Amino acid sequence: MTFFRDLSPFRYFSRPEVHGALNVGWLSPFRYCPIGPTTREFRHRLFELCARPQLYHRGYHPCLLGLCKFTPRLFGTTASLNGHAVSLGSGIVIVRGAVDAYVAPNLIYHYVVRHWYRPPKPFIDAVLTSAPVPPIRLNVSRLTSA
Numbered sequence: 001m002t003f004f005r006d007l008s009p010f011r012y013f014s015r016p017e018v019h020g021a022l023n024v025g026w027l028s029p030f031r032y033c034p035i036g037p038t039t040r041e042f043r044h045r046l047f048e049l050c051a052r053p054q055l056y057h058r059g060y061h062p063c064l065l066g067l068c069k070f071t072p073r074l075f076g077t078t079a080s081l082n083g084h085a086v087s088l089g090s091g092i093v094i095v096r097g098a099v100d101a102y103v104a105p106n107l108i109y110h111y112v113v114r115h116w117y118r119p120p121k122p123f124i125d126a127v128l129t130s131a132p133v134p135p136i137r138l139n140v141s142r143l144t145s146a
């Protein structure tokens with residue numbers, strides 16, 4: 001996974017939906033990763049968002065944090081909530097907050113639940129107040145960055 005510091009300007013690719021948005025949850029091993037508790041409500045809402053990402057990568061990004069790097073997962077990381085299973089690692093979620101929009105890999109749910117990653121508060125607030133956006137199928141790897 002490409003590393004971008006939380007709340008830095010999103011420049012991974014250029015599209016109108018992500019113009020001016022900020023990065024959240026683009027984690028890599030041995031880099032800055034704040035940890036801490038999150039609420040059950042936040043994790044539940046985050047799962048819903050990550051289950052239906054607005055954008056998709058081609059292929060999967062594996063989790064390389066902690067012990068996950070020793071557990072190769074050919075088809076991505078899965079997560080489940082209330083009997084509903086989703087595959088993580090190929091989706092990108094866009095969350096609109098009161099002031100800013102945030103762009104996160106949908107692996108962020110796994111990072112929060114399995115690695116105790118605690119995203120910045122403005123992102124948590126945005127997740128708690130966001131309405132899901134219908135998915136747009138897109139092949140990001142074919143885009144050129146602006």
Ligand SMILES: [Zn+2]
Nearest residue numbers: 063065068114
């Ligand atoms: Zn992991």
